[in-house]
Amino acid sequence: MLAIPRGFPRKGYDWRDVLAELYERFMHEPKHLVNHIIGSMTTRPHPLSIEAYKLFMFFNANDPLVFKETSRLESEVIEMLGEILGGRNVSGIITTGGTEANISAIYLAREHGYENVYVPLTAHNSIRKAVHLLRVRGIDVKVDEEFHVDLDDLERKLEEHGPGVIVLTAGTTGFGTVDNVEEASKIASRHNSVIHVDAAFGGFIIPFLREKGYRLPDIGFRNRAVVSVTIDPHKLGLAPIPSGGLVVRSSEWFKPLIFESKYMPMGYQVGLGGTRTGGSIAATWAMLKHFGWEGYSRLAVELMEKTLKVAEEVGKRDSLRLVVKPETPILCIDVKGVEARLVLEKAWGMGWYPYHCGLVDGVRIVVMPHVGLDELLEFIEVLESIARSIKRGST
Numbered sequence: 001m002l003a004i005p006r007g008f009p010r011k012g013y014d015w016r017d018v019l020a021e022l023y024e025r026f027m028h029e030p031k032h033l034v035n036h037i038i039g040s041m042t043t044r045p046h047p048l049s050i051e052a053y054k055l056f057m058f059f060n061a062n063d064p065l066v067f068k069e070t071s072r073l074e075s076e077v078i079e080m081l082g083e084i085l086g087g088r089n090v091s092g093i094i095t096t097g098g099t100e101a102n103i104s105a106i107y108l109a110r111e112h113g114y115e116n117v118y119v120p121l122t123a124h125n126s127i128r129k130a131v132h133l134l135r136v137r138g139i140d141v142k143v144d145e146e147f148h149v150d151l152d153d154l155e156r157k158l159e160e161h162g163p164g165v166i167v168l169t170a171g172t173t174g175f176g177t178v179d180n181v182e183e184a185s186k187i188a189s190r191h192n193s194v195i196h197v198d199a200a201f202g203g204f205i206i207p208f209l210r211e212k213g214y215r216l217p218d219i220g221f222r223n224r225a226v227v228s229v230t231i232d233p234h235k236l237g238l239a240p241i242p243s244g245g246l247v248v249r250s251s252e253w254f255k256p257l258i259f260e261s262k263y264m265p266m267g268y269q270v271g272l273g274g275t276r277t278g279g280s281i282a283a284t285w286a287m288l289k290h291f292g293w294e295g296y297s298r299l300a301v302e303l304m305e306k307t308l309k310v311a312e313e314v315g316k317r318d319s320l321r322l323v324v325k326p327e328t329p330i331l332c333i334d335v336k337g338v339e340a341r342l343v344l345e346k347a348w349g350m351g352w353y354p355y356h357c358g359l360v361d362g363v364r365i366v367v368m369p370h371v372g373l374d375e376l377l378e379f380i381e382v383l384e385s386i387a388r389s390i391k392r393g394s395t
């Protein structure tokens with residue numbers, strides 16, 4: 001029951017009443033650790049990252065003369081993200097999320113003269129947003145039946161339209177699939193083109209899985225054509241929202257993101273945003289230092305093992321079909337003969353929150369750290385029973 005009515009009050013309320021109202025509203029929101037948020041790329045941030053965020057949230061990372069330590073933390077974070085991605089002497093910025101990082105990356109490519117943007121069908125919508133905002137030329141590229149960029153089609157399109165920036169995804173939003181960055185890099189170099197890798201989701205898992213022997217391509221800077229990578233701490237990095245990351249190959253490539261700003265003490269500002277919280281930076285720094293390579297590696301394997309167990313279970317059910325074998329902790333499930341939209345409607349009504357796969361009609365599950373194996377196995381049962389009830393209703 002809400003006690004404070006809508007609208008901007010003439011006379012303010014007592015802080016206790018305001019807080020009581022917020023607690024009330026908080027109770028209505030589904031929570032990662034209590035409810036079944038099984039389709040979102042967000043998770044419950046690690047307690048240490050919340051503490052770190054709170055410590056640095058008041059400091060403006062875009063005012064490095066005053067907030068020197070925040071600025072130093074950011075450069076250390078970028079260096080560490082670069083190490084995860086096999087880069088040395090990289091540059092970059094902590095952003096509000098993958099969208100800002102992707103828009104910044106396409107902007108950088110444009111400023112360096114690459115106005116053709118090759119966009120595979122599986123690319124996240126923030127890439128199309130960037131193409132629209134930046135008035136560059138978006139060129140669609142096909143994907144193969146396993147939802148990887150179609151390398152033949154990519155090469156054909158490059159021959160037809162000329163050099164540009166190729167967007168590849170390491171952990172696609174709908175399927176979790178990983179584009180073959182290694183092969184695409186060779187093609188890009190042959191066509192004087194560059195690559196932006198959107199590893200918003202996969203950046204914190206693929207390099208670790210690779211080291212553990214999972215067959216996945218190198219998604220980072222060891223590939224010659226890769227000039228920038230999006231990698232989001234607020235997804236699998238366990239930092240709070242808003243924490244995105246853009247890592248670029250060199251300070252030279254980063255330069256167009258430095259904007260003159262006469263009134264600022266430094267005379268310039270960095271990135272597409274203005275005032276930027278130090279909270280995200282400190283939180284990411286804390287996570288990287290606390291988990292280290294081994295910690296993220298353990299998490300990666302744990303999530304992947306869970307995902308593969310669920311995939312195996314889906315394979316045993318007649319009414320369900322796995323659309324593609326999972327490469328990262330995302331499952332897309334076809335509920336045979338039933339529209340995913342209808343399944344989602346019912347599931348949400350029952351307190352389960354899976355999403356849609358997007359390109360194909362399927363139910364998407366993202367196995368984030370807060371999602372349990374038992375919970376997922378229970379959801380498989382729920383899916384089957386929803387499918388049965390919809391089929392019964394339609395006959």
Ligand code: 0PR
Binds near residue numbers: 039169171172199232
């Ligand atoms: N790149 C990829 C591959 C993504 O999957 C996403 C987000 C982004 C970029 C953009 O990241 P930001 O949302 O941080 O800007 N994909 C999620 C999705 O579409 C976004 C999301 C997350 C949606 C949590 C809902 C939600 O509850 O599923």
